[in-house]
Amino acid sequence: MTKRDEAVVRALLAQQGRTYASEAGITLRDTPVPLFRLLVLADLLSARIRADVAVATARALFGAGMGDPRGMADATWQERVDALGEGGYRRYDERTATQLGKVAELVRDSYRGDLRRMHESGDLARLLREFPGIGPAGVDIFLREVQGIWPEVAPHLDRKALDGAERLGLPSKPEALTRLVAPGDLPRLAAALVRVALRDEAAESVLEAA
Structure with missing residues (x-):
């Protein structure tokens, strides 16, 4: 992990690292x-x-x-x-x-x-x-979130999450991304990367903070 990657991931989790489940009031x-x-x-x-x-x-x-x-x-x-x-x-x-x-x-x-x-x-x-x-997108959403409690699902970083990683200049392979966070933070990382992939302003804010 480079110092630049560390800084980006730290900013990413601080700004966007809330799972969709937690936003919906679900304590998974x-x-x-x-x-x-x-x-x-x-x-x-x-x-x-x-x-x-x-x-x-x-x-x-x-x-x-x-x-x-x-x-x-x-x-x-x-x-x-x-x-x-x-x-x-x-x-x-x-x-x-x-x-x-x-x-x-x-x-x-x-x-x-x-x-x-x-x-x-x-x-x-x-x-x-x-x-x-539940189609392919729904499957990815469920597996991204549940990997924190079903470890054998991990790493589940789908195409949308990998798009977010590429936008931030982070590694684009799931195994490399997994090494950037503690295992328990993988659902937060996945959700944060998806938000960055979906919103240009989120990516810009993370990169500015890093």
Whole structure:
């Protein structure tokens, strides 16, 4: 690690190093409820919608009692639509309300409400794509965030995160990037790199601070 890389990563984590899960009020642990909430967040972030809207919508859903598979599955379609609207997720609210109900039912019926059973089954990318609304982007979002508690997923630094690294002049290989932070900080690094890839001003601010 060069001194320049150290300075850039330090500035990056200080300015942008908050995971999307933490922004949504999820304290990520290897327990059923936080893992389900991360899945919901990944589903919301999969649509072509601003990340801050998806995060606010996740908070609205959880606040309305839909933060676990039973609460989400038992909610009416209209209750899900209303919570999505409260979070600002109006463009896709009707379709997403249906998707989230099906997601909750699949978690309940296939994994008995506990995504750790999915983890034990292996081939996480394939299994995640079985959930309605979760495509390749949603898989990456889930795996970027969960690698802090499921270490065998790491390093998961997808193309968007690597684009952010290139923009900052950091190493562009996942293994090299992993060496720049402590293992527990890898989800923060991944989220920060994605933000830099998505926003020019974020990259400029990090480089100025470094």
